Amino acid sequence: MIESSEQKLGAADIAALLRREISKGFLQLHDRLPPERMLADTYGAARGTVRKALTLLESEGFVETRPGSGTYVVHTPADTSSDAIENATPLELMDTRFALEPHICRLSVLHGRRADFDAMESLCSRMETLTDDPLAFSEVDSEFHRALAGSTRNGLLIWIIDQIGHVRSQDDWTRMRHLTLDARTINQYNAQHRQILNAIRTREPERAANIMKEHLETARLSLTRAAET
Amino acid sequence: MIESSEQKLGAADIAALLRREISKGFLQLHDRLPPERMLADTYGAARGTVRKALTLLESEGFVETRPGSGTYVVHTPADTSSDAIENATPLELMDTRFALEPHICRLSVLHGRRADFDAMESLCSRMETLTDDPLAFSEVDSEFHRALAGSTRNGLLIWIIDQIGHVRSQDDWTRMRHLTLDARTINQYNAQHRQILNAIRTREPERAANIMKEHLETARLSLTRAAET
DNA sequence: TTATTTCGGTATAATATTGGTTCATAATTG
DNA sequence: CAATTATGAACCAATATTATACCGAAATAA
Numbered sequence A, B: 001m002i003e004s005s006e007q008k009l010g011a012a013d014i015a016a017l018l019r020r021e022i023s024k025g026f027l028q029l030h031d032r033l034p035p036e037r038m039l040a041d042t043y044g045a046a047r048g049t050v051r052k053a054l055t056l057l058e059s060e061g062f063v064e065t066r067p068g069s070g071t072y073v074v075h076t077p078a079d080t081s082s083d084a085i086e087n088a089t090p091l092e093l094m095d096t097r098f099a100l101e102p103h104i105c106r107l108s109v110l111h112g113r114r115a116d117f118d119a120m121e122s123l124c125s126r127m128e129t130l131t132d133d134p135l136a137f138s139e140v141d142s143e144f145h146r147a148l149a150g151s152t153r154n155g156l157l158i159w160i161i162d163q164i165g166h167v168r169s170q171d172d173w174t175r176m177r178h179l180t181l182d183a184r185t186i187n188q189y190n191a192q193h194r195q196i197l198n199a200i201r202t203r204e205p206e207r208a209a210n211i212m213k214e215h216l217e218t219a220r221l222s223l224t225r226a227a228e229t
Numbered sequence C: 001t002t003a004t005t006t007c008g009g010t011a012t013a014a015t016a017t018t019g020g021t022t023c024a025t026a027a028t029t030g
Numbered sequence D: 001c002a003a004t005t006a007t008g009a010a011c012c013a014a015t016a017t018t019a020t021a022c023c024g025a026a027a028t029a030a
Helices: A011-023 A036-043 A047-059 A090-111 A114-128 A134-150 A155-168 A171-179 A183-201 A205-228 B011-024 B036-042 B047-059 B077-086 B090-111 B114-128 B134-150 B155-168 B171-179 B183-201 B205-228
Strands: A063-066 A070-073 B063-066 B070-073
Touching: A011 A036, A011 A047, A036 A047, A047 A063, A090 A134, A090 A155, A090 A183, A090 A205, A090 B090, A090 B155, A114 A134, A114 A183, A134 A155, A134 A183, A155 B090, A155 B155, A183 A205, B011 B047, B036 B047, B047 B063, B090 B134, B090 B155, B090 B183, B090 B205, B114 B134, B114 B183, B134 B155, B134 B183, B183 B205
Parallel strands: none
Antiparallel strands: A063 A070, B063 B070
């Protein structure tokens, strides 16, 4: 939660805590939860509140409660947020983008529509007003690359780009990324975005792909530059 | 509205912050947000402002607010995962492989080890004994491409290849795929696999990538050929 | 086996917390 | 300047939480 250090816990909060215990593996399949009265004690809540929390978890399919016996874990956590995404390194991400994005440019030439390009154009314009706000810039930058992927009309590719977008927003190294984003670099990015968009508009797939490669090379450089400091 | 350092937060800003909390997983599905009054306090805004932000998030479908109870997270962006994979078409998959696999060849040249190549070699040998068992062949074929991805040592790429491997095993069009796999086609694939592996072993990234493109083009052709029948 | 303890299931009334609303005032923006 | 937006306080209605008591099912010990 956001800042719930010393706050009275409600049923939803207790449910949230237990949900995390389960998906982190501290409470495993078929484990029995502590008795309601004990949970009430450890969380500093009344038994009725704990009971509501358990009812919530039961309706979500996490636990099963047997009268007279106890409450048991029934749900093995779905690996929604996969390790590969959470532990991906910046360099792994760069290599992946090197694989995907130039070809995405080619596909955009094939399948993109006027409206897609117009949307990307307006994103370019917005980015050009953000040369001294690295944080806002990189958010719009993500939107641009997402819009580019969207113009391929390829649901699978779009999904992949979305997934690795979650990597990009990973805390500890977006920070690193922002360190390297001075106004000069941002201007360079903006110019490259425009060139890519123009090449796609004029239906030059290889040129678009090549500029994208340059663009990624620029990004990789500023990344390694940041890693050295 | 450009400065992000230390400024009074508007409704849109607070909405953006909360949206980030949700998409980063700090606020998970079914979690209850802190009470409006507390949010107002932590963000240094009036309750009415927080309230506007929450209304925004509710109209975007991120949260749901229940009078007398609280505001709850009802949407996490990462849970759309399986749709894209389950509904991907064979052609979408081909385009995606066109994006990924040639570059994977290049990375394999950079990061692959002797043991990786030996493993791929033995897969090649096994495939060459399966010219008249399309089903077994395509299973080993998947293994080969997976092993190729593995040789990049890039966890993110490997994960992506694994994911789209689930697409390839989709029932109704593995059937379509097997229709096109006569002995002649399989022999062609086998030859291309060998060529790719050799190019990687001799450290020729571009040649490996180009043969992979040919390989995929061959696969695409036999796919469209199957679709016409 | 029986007796005892532990556990969840249920009920109740008083109290606390939460979102919903309104309004006059101050601040910010164009 | 005018217009929009944020503020802070008050009050209302809906809901949650608490504290307590008692019941029946299940596990445990004699």
